[in-house]
Structure formats: C-alpha cells, structure tokens
Amino acid sequence: xxxxxxxxxxxxxxxxxxxxxxxxxxxxxxxxxxxxxxxxxxxxxxxxxxxxxxxxxxxxxxxxxxxxxxxxxxxxxxxxxxxxxxxxxxxxxxxxxxxxxxxxxxxxxxxxxxxxxxxxxxxxxxxxxxxxxxxxxxxxxxxxxxxxxxxxxxxxxxxxxxxxxxxxxxxxxxxxxxxxxxxxxxxxxxxxxxxxxxxxxxxxxxxxxxxxxxxxxxxxxxxxxxxxxxxxxxxxxxxxxxxxxxxxxxxxxxxxxxxxxxxxxxxxxxxxxxxxxxxxxxxxxxxxxxxxxxxxxxxxxxxxxxxxxxxxxxxxxxxxxxxxxxxxxxxxxxxxxxxxxxxxxxxxxxxxxxxxxxxxxxxxxxxxxxxxxxxxxxxxxxxxxxxxxxxxxxxxxxxxxxxxxxxxxxxxxxxxxxxxxxxxxxxxx
Amino acid sequence: xxxxxxxxxxxxxxxxxxxxxxxxxxxxxxxxxxxxxxxxxxxxxxxxxxxxxxxxxxxxxxxxxxxxxxxxxxxxxxxxxxxxxxxxxxxxxxxxxxxxxxxxxxxxxxxxxxxxxxxxxxxxxxxxxxxxxxxxxxxxxxxxxxxxxxxxxxxxxxxxxxxxxxxxxxxxxxxxxxxxxxxxxxxxxxxxxxxxxxxxxxxxxxxxxxxxxxxxxxxxxxxxxxxxxxxxxxxxxxxxxxxxxxxxxxxxxxxxxxxxxxxxxxxxxxxxxxxxxxxxxxxxxxxxxxxxxxxxxxxxxxxxxxxxxxxxxxxxxxxxxxxxxxxxxxxxxxxxxxxxxxxxxxxxxxxxxxxxxxxxxxxxxxxxxxxxxxxxxxxxxxxxxxxxxxxxxxxxxxxxxxxxxxxxxxxxxxxxxxxxxxxxxxxxx
Numbered sequence: 001x002x003x004x005x006x007x008x009x010x011x012x013x014x015x016x017x018x019x020x021x022x023x024x025x026x027x028x029x030x031x032x033x034x035x036x037x038x039x040x041x042x043x044x045x046x047x048x049x050x051x052x053x054x055x056x057x058x059x060x061x062x063x064x065x066x067x068x069x070x071x072x073x074x075x076x077x078x079x080x081x082x083x084x085x086x087x088x089x090x091x092x093x094x095x096x097x098x099x100x101x102x103x104x105x106x107x108x109x110x111x112x113x114x115x116x117x118x119x120x121x122x123x124x125x126x127x128x129x130x131x132x133x134x135x136x137x138x139x140x141x142x143x144x145x146x147x148x149x150x151x152x153x154x155x156x157x158x159x160x161x162x163x164x165x166x167x168x169x170x171x172x173x174x175x176x177x178x179x180x181x182x183x184x185x186x187x188x189x190x191x192x193x194x195x196x197x198x199x200x201x202x203x204x205x206x207x208x209x210x211x212x213x214x215x216x217x218x219x220x221x222x223x224x225x226x227x228x229x230x231x232x233x234x235x236x237x238x239x240x241x242x243x244x245x246x247x248x249x250x251x252x253x254x255x256x257x258x259x260x261x262x263x264x265x266x267x268x269x270x271x272x273x274x275x276x277x278x279x280x281x282x283x284x285x286x287x288x289x290x291x292x293x294x295x296x297x298x299x300x301x302x303x304x305x306x307x308x309x310x311x312x313x314x315x316x317x318x319x320x321x322x323x324x325x326x327x328x329x330x331x332x333x334x335x336x337x338x339x340x341x342x343x344x345x346x347x348x349x350x351x352x353x354x355x356x357x358x359x360x361x362x363x364x365x366x367x368x369x370x371x372x373x374x375x376x377x378x379x380x381x382x383x384x385x386x387x388x389x390x391x392x393x394x395x396x397x398x399x400x401x402x403x404x405x406x407x408x409x410x411x412x413x414x415x416x417x418x419x420x421x422x423x424x425x426x427x428x429x
Numbered sequence: 430x431x432x433x434x435x436x437x438x439x440x441x442x443x444x445x446x447x448x449x450x451x452x453x454x455x456x457x458x459x460x461x462x463x464x465x466x467x468x469x470x471x472x473x474x475x476x477x478x479x480x481x482x483x484x485x486x487x488x489x490x491x492x493x494x495x496x497x498x499x500x501x502x503x504x505x506x507x508x509x510x511x512x513x514x515x516x517x518x519x520x521x522x523x524x525x526x527x528x529x530x531x532x533x534x535x536x537x538x539x540x541x542x543x544x545x546x547x548x549x550x551x552x553x554x555x556x557x558x559x560x561x562x563x564x565x566x567x568x569x570x571x572x573x574x575x576x577x578x579x580x581x582x583x584x585x586x587x588x589x590x591x592x593x594x595x596x597x598x599x600x601x602x603x604x605x606x607x608x609x610x611x612x613x614x615x616x617x618x619x620x621x622x623x624x625x626x627x628x629x630x631x632x633x634x635x636x637x638x639x640x641x642x643x644x645x646x647x648x649x650x651x652x653x654x655x656x657x658x659x660x661x662x663x664x665x666x667x668x669x670x671x672x673x674x675x676x677x678x679x680x681x682x683x684x685x686x687x688x689x690x691x692x693x694x695x696x697x698x699x700x701x702x703x704x705x706x707x708x709x710x711x712x713x714x715x716x717x718x719x720x721x722x723x724x725x726x727x728x729x730x731x732x733x734x735x736x737x738x739x740x741x742x743x744x745x746x747x748x749x750x751x752x753x754x755x756x757x758x759x760x761x762x763x764x765x766x767x768x769x770x771x772x773x774x775x776x777x778x779x780x781x782x783x784x785x786x787x788x789x790x791x792x793x794x795x796x797x798x799x800x801x802x803x804x805x806x807x808x809x810x811x812x813x814x815x816x817x818x819x820x821x822x823x824x825x826x827x828x829x830x831x832x833x834x835x836x837x838x839x840x841x842x843x844x845x846x847x848x849x850x851x852x853x854x855x856x857x858x
Binding site: 033141274291298300313 | 447451454455458459461462464559565566567570571574575576577578579580645703706718719720721722723724725726727728729734735737738739740741742744745746749750751752753757758759762
C-alpha cells in the first residue's frame with residue numbers, strides 16, 4: 001500500500017459535498033482498488049459556517065479557492081463552476097505546480113480545455129473531467145479508451161437532463177413550456193435562471209468536449225450550432241406522436257470527408273430508436289465507430305451521486321497512475337477541422353405553420369416549397385376553423401437546410417401564414 | 430514517439446483476422462493515440478496456406494501457438510479459444526515471460542482467470558480480456574475504472590447474442606425453437622454445435638467474469654446457476670406478450686448482506702424496461718452502483734469488428750502504460766464469497782401447465798400452491814378443448830424458489846397435468 005493520495009476540494013455545493021461523502025463512505029473499497037488511501041486534506045468554499053451535513057473537522061480550510069493549489073495536496077478537485085474566475089485560476093495554478101486536476105466544469109473545459117491540457121502536458125500533470133459530460137456515464141473514458149481502436153464517425157446524445165425532463169413532462173401532461181418549466185424549477189430539475197439549460201448552451205459545452213475527444217480535433221465551442229427548446233409547443237409534441245416521433249434535444253457531432261458537424265437542437269427521432277425511450281432526467285449517448293458499430297450508454301446526467309461517481313473515478317485513475325492524454329491524443333496532435341455551417345445540413349424537416357383556414361393557402365405554400373425544390377413527404381391539417389389560425393404540419397424529404405430556410409422565409413411572408421413557421425429537424429440515428 | 434509495440438497473434442479465425450485488419454486499417458490513428466506504432470510481428474494458426482483475405486507476408490509464422498510466447502513480441506493476443514490446451518499454455522508462458530496478454534477467451538478467464546491474474550501480477554505483466562464479455566461494449570473497463578467509485582450492487586445483462594437473436598426471432602415469427610435455431614445456424618448467428626450458447630454456458634462464463642470484477646470476489650464459475658432457452662416455446666412467448674413481458678436470457682449477479690447471486694436463465698422482464706427493447710444479436714448490460722445508480726450499456730456482443738475493437742482497446746491501454754489489476758483489485762484482495770443457492774431466490778414466477786380441460790383441475794392445482802404458501806397473482810386459461818391438453822398460465826406474487834419448486838413437483842404429479850410444468854422467473858430490473 002502506497003502513501004495516501006491527498007485531495008483538495010474547491011467548492012462545497014451539492015457535488016462537492018457528494019464527492020467528500022463518497023470518498024468517506026467507500027474509503028475502504030477505494031483504498032483496495034487504488035492501492036492507497038484517498039484522503040481529503042483541504043477544502044475551500046464561500047461560507048465557512050454553513051451546515052452542509054458533512055464533518056469538516058481536521059481539514060485545512062482555505063478562504064481563497066485559488067490557494068488550494070498551494071496546499072500539500074496531490075490532486076485538486078475543482079467544483080466551483082464558471083468558465084473563468086477562480087475556477088480557471090485554480091486549475092491553471094494547480095497544473096502549473098504539477099498537481100493533478102479533476103473538474104466537473106463543462107464550461108471551463110469547453111472554453112479553455114485545450115489551453116489547460118497544454119499546461120497539464122507541460123507539467124506532466126493529469127487533467128481529467130469525466131464529470132463534465134453526462135454525469136455518471138463514463139462516456140469520456142469510453143471514447144478515450146474503451147473505443148480507442150475505432151475511428152468514430154458520429155456521437156449523438158441527450159446531454160441535458162433538464163431539457164429531457166421538460167420534454168418528457170410536456171408529452172406526459174400536454175402542459176405548455178412555461179408551466180412545465182415552473183414545475184421543473186419547483187422540483188429542483190431546473191435552475192432559477194434556466195437559460196444555460198433550456199437554450200442549449202449546457203448541452204453545447206458537453207458536445208464541444210465530446211467532439212474534441214471523439215474526433216481528435218481542437219475544441220471549437222464557438223462553432224457549435226445551438227438552439228434550445230423554448231419554442232417547442234404542446235402542438236409540436238402531439239404532432240410528433242402522431243407522426244411516430246419523439247422530440248428530444250440532441251447534441252450531434254459527426255465527422256466525415258465533408259467536414260465536422262457540431263449542433264445542438266430539438267430533433268424528431270423515431271419512437272423505436274433506443275434514444276427515444278430515454279425519458280426524464282436521464283442522459284444517453286450513442287457512439288458509432290468503424291469497427292464497434294453503434295453503442296449506447298445511458299445513466300443519470302446530473303445530481304450529487306452520479307457526478308461524484310465520475311469525479312472519484314478520475315481520482316481513482318490518478319491514484320492508479322493511469323496517464324491518458326486529456327483529449328486522447330497530445331494537444332499538438334489535435335487537428336484543426338472546420339465545422340460545417342448548419343445551412344449545409346441535408347435531411348428531412350418537420351414544419352408547422354399557423355395559417356388562415358381558407359382555400360388557396362396550400363397552393364401558396366406549395367409554390368414556396370417548389371421554388372426552393374423542397375419535396376413534401378406528408379401534410380397534415382386536422383383542425384378546420386374558418387375563424388381561427390389552424391396548424392398545418394408538413395414533413396419533407398431530404399433537403400439542404402439552406403433551401404429549407406429560404407422556403408420558410410418566403411412562406412413566413414405570406415399573408416395567410418400568421419405566426420413564424422416552426423421547424424424541427426428529423427434525425428435518423 | 431516511443432518504439433513500436435510488437436504484437437503476436439495466436440489464432441487467425443474471424444476475430445484474429447479482424448484484429449490484424451483493424452491494427453492495419455487504423456494504424457495512423459492508433460499510433461497518435463498510443464504514442465507509438467502497434468505492429469503485428471508474429472502469428473500462429475492451424476493452416477498456413479489458407480486464404481484469410483489478409484496479407485501475412487513479413488510476419489513470423491509460428492506453427493506451435495505456444496511458441497508465440499518466445500517470439501520477440503511485447504504483447505501476446507490469444508484468440509485460439511478453449512479453456513485449456515494451447516490457449517491456456519500460451520497465456521501462462523507469455524505471462525511468465527513478463528509479456529502482456531490480451532485475450533477474448535471467456536471460458537479461459539472464467540475457469541483460470543484468478544490463477545492467470547496471479548501469474549500476471551508476479552511477473553508485472555498486464556492481463557486484459559475486455560473482448561471476453563459483451564463484445565464491443567467496454568463493460569469490463571467500465572466496471573474496473575469508469576464506475577470504480579461505486580459499490581456495485583447488481584449487474585444484469587443480455588450476454589449471449591445467439592439466444593437474444595433466437596428469442597427475438599421466435600417472438601417476431603411465432604416459429605418454434607428448433608426452426609429458429611436452424612435459421613440462426615444458416616445465418617451464422619448460431620454455431621453448428623450450439624450447446625454452449627443455447628444452454629447458457631457462454632453467458633455464464635461472461636457472468637462469472639463480471640461478478641468477479643463488479644464485486645471484487647474470486648471467480649466461481651462452478652456456482653453459477655445455469656439454465657438455457659431450449660424449453661422456451663412459442664406459447665410462452667405469446668403469454669409473455671399478453672402479460673406485458675418479454676422473455677430474455679439474462680445473466681444476473683448481485684451482492685448484498687445475504688450473499689452473492691450468480692444466475693443465468695430465461696426471465697420475464699417488463700416490456701417497458703430498457704433491456705426489454707434490446708433485440709437481435711445486441712448485448713446490453715445494466716449496472717447499479719451506490720452513487721451512480723442505474724447505468725445501461727448496449728452494443729454488438731459478437732462479430733469480428735466489435736470483438737477486434739475490444740481486443741485493440743486492451744492493446745491501446747497496454748501501449749499507454751495503464752496498469753489496472755485484471756480484476757480491479759490485486760488477486761490477494763479478492764474476497765471469497767459464497768453464492769446463494771437458487772432455491773433461496775425470492776420473487777414472482779410465471780408457470781405454464783398443460784392440463785386436461787375438466788372441472789376440478791384448478792382446485793387440485795390451487796391446493797398444491799396453497800400447501801406451499803404460493804400466492805397466485807393471475808391465472809389465464811384462454812383455450813377450451815375437452816379433448817386436448819390446454820395451457821393454463823399462472824403468475825405468482827413473491828415466493829421463495831424452494832416453495833415454488835416443491836409446489837411444482839406436487840403439481841407435476843397430478844393426473845390432470847400432462848406435461849412437465851414450465852417455470853420462468855419474473856425479474857424486475
């Protein structure tokens with residue numbers, strides 16, 4: 001049995017407390033698995049007096065989180081959050097001092113991952129962030145190691161539990177977005193400021209990290225096409241059901257000869273697809289590799305337990321002396337690959353229009369589609385109501401997004417079309 | 430870039446050829462990921478002249494596979510198969526010479542895993558067998574590393590693609606077992622001698638390995654309770670559908686205060702369970718840990734590509750210098766835990782009887798159940814036919830298997846019960 005591995009934890013929110021609890025509760029198990037004890041030696045958080053339900057006696061308390069890098073620890077666990085500020089400063093300083101860093105901070109890695117991995121390499125210090133993507137699912141290890149023999153062609157994931165919970169709930173209850181959001185906030189599934197989740201930014205952070213790892217290319221968060229779920233209405237969910245689809249907020253990354261795809265947006269997926277059955281706060285990631293073919297990984301994407309599970313898995317790797325590069329290959333080997341603009345996407349689309357229920361409406365819409373060579377696959381108009389706007393739903397055959405967008409602009413300008421058209425991409429998985 | 434990692438491959442069947450092909454096809458990718466080239470330097474197989482579709486020029490050909498351990502290789506890949514014979518001899522000799530060993534041989538590891546891991550430790554030689562369980566799904570790495578922070582309570586899996594294909598096909602076509610087996614053999618999904626697959630032995634090998642890894646206990650293949658799928662009839666599949674279940678051959682391992690459970694048998698699982706939707710030759714494994722909660726892993730369980738993917742992932746780990754003990758903890762730390770006898774199982778049961786359609790039959794059956802305190806949950810008798818045996822299906826509430834068995838023995842002895850009763854355990858996942 002070697003000397004204990006000494007841990008400093010920055011940030012004692014839900015995940016920080018969960019991590020300390022896990023390290024204590026499973027201490028005996030972990031020391032056998034690691035060949036050494038794992039001991040929390042120092043912590044830092046905003047409020048020293050707050051009762052967090054864990055005993056902090058005997059631990060060094062550091063007021064300035066960045067100063068954790070100067071304690072006698074071997075590993076700094078960064079659970080402060082935020083892409084800049086003390087989180088970034090702490091991680092930089094720790095790595096520069098040759099200390100291992102484990103973080104759950106997806107924004108930090110999506111924005112600064114490459115720079116931090118460079119510092120890590122220069123100082124021979126491990127940098128690990130399994131908890132940053134898909135909570136308890138060991139998807140980063142799977143991409144970096146378990147599927148390391150493969151050229152990965154595509155990664156698709158339900159990466160945000162809040163959105164998946166809300167979409168599941170909208171379908172189950174038929175309630176509108178705002179009501180479901182309020183309920184999710186009451187239950188703690190959505191933050192008081194839900195913007196990062198419902199606008200797709202959180203999922204995009206995770207997707208950018210997955211993209212870098214899966215394809216060995218430099219993280220390029222700025223190129224991720226991002227749409228959230230604010231515009232999804234109960235009407236769309238009902239039509240999806242009728243058409244044999246589920247609406248999911250997916251992160252999709254793929255790479256082929258044409259280039260790199262990185263996008264987060266609501267998708268219609270076939271009800272029979274494995275990912276369509278993943279409901280509530282669960283996350284799921286589908287990875288397609290050239291030899292392994294399709295594999296799927298499911299589990300809880302958030303919460304103290306699953307996130308602590310991922311944080312401590314990284315600590316176990318460090319304790320065991322595993323040294324895989326943060327992004328699977330050395331930073332200098334990461335390729336610079338341009339992300340294709342979303343207008344290059346080719347695939348089918350779901351379109352919902354709110355129109356005046358009068359003759360000739362369809363002819364005008366059909367003309368707009370024809371003008372841009374958009375081929376209709378189906379058209380549904382269930383409701384008849386001469387006095388109110390009625391929904392018309394169109395699904396298309398494969399078409400380039402640029403053409404679809406142009407057709408929709410023309411359609412939106414029609415007098416008989418009363419609201420901005422709603423468009424949801426149909427994805428086969 | 431370090432010196433190349435030199436590989437010797439024993440066995441050039443589907444997986445051997447797949448492994449050599451993968452190493453060549455993805456050579457550039459792999460050398461970046463590993464920091465060194467991976468080169469096949471020696472091979473051994475039965476027939477030197479056979480055309481396998483790969484170029485063996487420039488490779489050292491060794492007639493006696495065991496002699497691969499004496500070549501100038503760093504890693505021996507054992508793809509010969511069989512639990513003893515040359516496979517065992519090769520792995521032992523290679524480890525004794527301090528060479529790393531990668532094998533896809535589940536029988537070998539289920540029977541000799543602990544002894545081999547001891548030799549590996551004594552010689553500081555890595556022993557890896559990701560490909561032995563669930564093909565391309567990196568489930569061993571997930572248990573050993575990805576979920577290393579957790580005390581695992583339960584592992585449940587569809588571990589045999591042949592059985593899952595056959596059960597899926599029986600449900601889709603309504604065809605009887607023998608016909609579906611013949612078709613599976615024709616399509617190459619079942620071996621000419623299908624015994625190991627359809628009698629559950631293959632799944633039991635894999636389960637014994639998973640049990641050792643998940644719970645840190647000594648592999649005890651002999652204690653696995655094993656039943657195959659020979660007795661599953663189209664009638665049972667139809668009744669399962671009616672009752673809201675799917676029939677799956679599952680491997681189930683769990684550990685709690687009461688002891689260890691290791692069993693492979695057909696199960697009725699709720700149609701809504703994630704694992705119920707896994708059809709055809711796909712494998713799936715559900716792992717429950719104390720912090721991560723439930724996670725699910727799906728992918729192809731066999732075939733050249735997925736198996737080669739797992740073999741080469743192990744090689745990549747070795748190239749990167751990762752050194753996790755084969756069973757997650759050193760051999761001396763493996764616990765000896767007794768497996769509970771199947772008669773201790775407590776749960777609900779599905780029972781199908783073929784009875785004479787006459788009054789009084791139910792009273793006799795009900796009396797048998799009452800005598801052993803087996804409580805009925807439902808009873809179905811759809812068909813009426815005074816001249817032929819008719820099926821009667823009973824589902825029970827939770828009951829101990831010993832009581833269920835005793836009741837079934839009494840029922841089987843009734844004059845009005847014409848065939849041996851069929852019993853399938855109902856499992857909640």
